[in-house]
Amino acid sequence: MKKQIHSTSVTLKAGLLSGLIMLTPLFAAAQKAHPPAGHQHSPSATLVRDVRSATQQFFDVNNATALGYGPFAGCVSGPDHGAMGIHYVNPNYLNGQVNLSQPSALIYEPSNGALKLVGVEYIVDAATWLASNQGPPVLDGQVFLFVGAPNRYNLPAFFELHVWAWRDNPQGAFVDWNNHVSCEGQ
Numbered sequence: 209m210k211k212q213i214h215s216t217s218v219t220l221k222a223g224l225l226s227g228l229i230m231l232t233p234l235f236a237a238a239q240k241a242h243p244p245a246g247h248q249h250s251p252s253a254t255l256v257r258d259v260r261s262a263t264q265q266f267f268d269v270n271n272a273t274a275l276g277y278g279p280f281a282g283c284v285s286g287p288d289h290g291a292m293g294i295h296y297v298n299p300n301y302l303n304g305q306v307n308l309s310q311p312s313a314l315i316y317e318p319s320n321g322a323l324k325l326v327g328v329e330y331i332v333d334a335a336t337w338l339a340s341n342q343g344p345p346v347l348d349g350q351v352f353l354f355v356g357a358p359n360r361y362n363l364p365a366f367f368e369l370h371v372w373a374w375r376d377n378p379q380g381a382f383v384d385w386n387n388h389v390s391c392e393g394q
Contacts, residue, residue, distance in 0.1 A: 252348050252349055252350060252381070254348060255308075255347065255348040255349070255350060255371060255381075256371060256372075256373050256381050258308055258348070259308065259311070259328055259371045259373040260373045260374065262308060262309040262310075262311075263311065263314065263325065263328055263373065263374075266314050266325055267325050269296065269316060269323045269325075272296050272314050273296070275298065276298045276299070276300055277296040277297060277298045277313075277314055278296060278297065278298075279294055279295070279296055279297075280295045280296070280297040280313070281295060281361060282294065283318060283391035284391070285391045286384075286385040289385060289387055290379075290385035290386050290387040290388075290389060291317075291385065291386065291389045291390055291391050292315055292327075292329075292370070292384065292385065292386065292389065293315045293316050293317040293318070293326055293327075293386075293389050293391070294315070294316045294317075294318060294323065294391075295313040295314070295315055295329060296313060296314045296315075296316060297312060297313045297331075298310070298312060298313070302331060302333065303336075304332060304333050304336030304337055304339075305332070306330060306332060306345045306347055306352075308347060308348070311328035311329060311330055311371075312329060312330055312331035312332075313328060313329040313330075313331060314328055315327040315328060315329060315370075315389075317375070317389050317390065317391075317393065318391065318393045319393040320393055324374075324375075325374050326372065326374050326375035326386070326389055327370055327371055327372040327373055327374060327375060327386070328370070328371050328373060329368055329369065329370050329371075330345075330347060330352065330368065330369045330371070331366055331367070331368050332345050332352065332366060332367045332368075333364060333365075333366055334354065334364070334365035334366050334367055335364065335365065337367060344367050345367050345369070347369060350369055350371075350382050351369075352367035352368055352369045353367065353368055353369065353384070354366075354367055355367070355368055368384075369382060370382055370383065370384050372386055375388055375389055376388055
């Protein structure tokens with residue numbers, strides 16, 4: 209019985225790897241059809257507006273923690289510019305689904321001992337998503353970016369989309385790093 213379980217596990221892993229390799233052209237085509245947000249200069253005003261509407265209650269970080277959000281990985285600075293801030297993640301929303309009104313992470317900038325809501329991040333486990341979908345998630349026309357494993361967060365491969373709903377980003381509303389966000393106010 210052990211041998212059969214091990215064999216099934218190896219077959220499943222090989223199948224997932226094969227599936228990811230086969231989907232690589234789809235990801236590339238999706239990126240060409242919908243370039244990464246950093247390359248778009250006309251962000252979806254509707255998506256930004258809808259995210260603002262869904263998250264305005266989280267200006268007070270206490271409202272976020274009361275609903276299950278908690279800090280993850282400290283304040284995240286860019287590798288060569290900008291920052292993301294402090295992610296407050298709700299594990300209940302890391303379920304392989306995309307729901308505009310339930311972002312996986314709220315992003316706060318530390319400033320003079322307080323936290324300012326600057327944006328959100330939608331995070332979807334890649335294996336869970338790809339088990340029932342043929343391409344990356346898309347929210348209001350914005351294609352999620354694929355982050356493979358291993359990665360700096362020590363997470364399995366995932367898809368992500370940042371929405372800078374509460375802080376202007378000169379590179380675009382859906383780019384990972386924001387030059388107008390800093391971790392220096394901790």
